[in-house]
Every structure is written in C-alpha cells, then in structure tokens.
C-alpha cells in the first residue's frame with residue numbers, strides 16, 4: 440500500500456481505490472528552489488522549482504495563499520518531469536502552501552514565502568552617465584529559450600553574436616568576480632554604485648579585468664565565446680538587484696534595459 444503524506448494525498452488514494460486505481464503513485468513535493476537560489480522564499484515573477492516524486496503529470500500548480508479560495512492563484516507549469524516541476528510565481532500569489540494537481544491526484548507542498556517582485560535597478564540609458572550595450576557587434580536576442588526565465592530557470596538574457604565579438608562593461612562599477620565555472624564558463628561580475636550587479640558569461644577566454652578593478656561603462660571585458668554550458672556563441676547577461684549577485688539580491692529581466700541600450704547605440708551611429 441501507499442504511504443500517504445498529507446490529507447489531500449489520503450483523500451486521493453481513497454478516491455483512486457474506489458475507481459480501481461489503488462496503484463496510482465501519489466505525487467509529493469519535498470522542497471523548493473527559487474531562481475534567486477533561495478529554498479524557502481521566492482519573489483513573484485521568478486521561476487520556482489518544486490522537487491519531489493511522481494510530478495511528471497502535474498497539470499496545474501495552485502498557490503493556496505491564506506485560508507479559503509479567494510487568494511488561490513492557479514498556474515500551468517512551464518516544465519514537468521518525474522522529480523521536478525517549474526512554475527512562474529504568479530504576480531498576485533501570496534505566501535502559503537502550494538498544491539500540485541494532475542488528472543487523478545494532488546499533493547500539498549511545504550509553505551513558501553512569496554516575496555514582492557523585485558524592481559529593476561535604475562540604470563540610465565541616455566545622457567553622460569548612460570550604460571552601454573555590452574556586445575560591440577552584430578547580435579540578436581534569440582528566441583524564448585534565450586529570454587529571462589526561458590521555461591528553465593534562466594536568470595539572464597542571452598545575446599547571440601559571433602565568437603570573438605568584443606564584450607564591454609554595460610555599467611561602471613567594481614569587479615567582484617572574474618573566474619571560470621563549469622556552467623558559466625569564463626565569467627565576470629561587476630557591482631555598480633547602487634550595489635546592483637551585472638554578470639557576463641561564456642566568454643572565450645578569462646576576463647581581461649580582475650577582482651577589485653574599477654571599470655567604466657564601455658570598458659572591454661573580453662570577447663563572446665561559448666565556454667561552460669553553451670550550445671552556441673553568445674553572451675549571457677544577468678542583472679541583479681542590490682545587494683547583488685548571489686549576495687541577497689534577485690535576478691531581474693534585463694531585456695528592457697538591453698533594448699534601450701541597443702537603440703541608443705544605433706542612434707549614435
């Protein structure tokens with residue numbers, strides 16, 4: 440017989456026993472991982488990964504919020520596999536448990552704290568202190584998989600360009616990391632004055648700046664490559680709110696900023 444973990448799972452196993460489906464595997468959610476890297480809290484608009492068992496047939500995830508149905512928010516998963524489900528935290532979701540629902544069963548998760556959607560750091564796109572588009576050559580923004588979220592917990596925007604195209608600092612600041620990592624490849628992180636930070640990944644060779652360097656917007660960092668986990672030449676660009684990249688900040692969608700910078704660069708030509 441099945442070991443059941445929650446009231447809703449128990450209700451289900453009774454129901455399926457009645458329909459002769461007692462061997463149906465009951466889903467279970469054991470833990471979360473938010474796009475910010477946190478495990479118990481996640482901002483609205485972020486991608487949340489639910490880990491557990493028998494999750495492949497999840498058709499809906501309900502953010503239960505407080506007692507009662509009024510603040511329930513239903514969302515379709517962006518991906519589901521036996522041990523994980525990805526969902527975007529709905530814009531009006533509230534803290535509480537989540538329920539994963541499939542055709543013939545459901546399960547309730549531990550409690551998740553829902554945080555407000557982070558607001559992108561204010562970065563000037565025109566004027567003397569303007570930021571600069573980080574890829575200095577022909578480029579495009581790819582398709583949905585290259586976008587923030589991308590149905591796969593993608594924390595930045597990909598900028599597709601030929602390998603060897605110059606990469607420059609978009610925003611002035613201090614280099615906090617310049618390293619190699621198996622997924623990011625050759626990457627660097629720059630923290631700007633307001634403690635927001637930007638990350639530049641998959642560069643062909645190690646960054647030509649080093650930790651502690653102060654850089655101005657437009658200063659060369661390296662060239663586009665495909666080091667780390669990359670299937671084509673591109674720059675993976677991330678924008679994080681204060682206090683910065685994996686130091687308590689949250690990733691935000693950088694596409695609006697990038698498009699504004701791209702447009703002002705085109706104007707200057």
Ligand SMILES: [Zn+2]
Nearest residue numbers: 595596597675
């Ligand atoms: Zn990417």
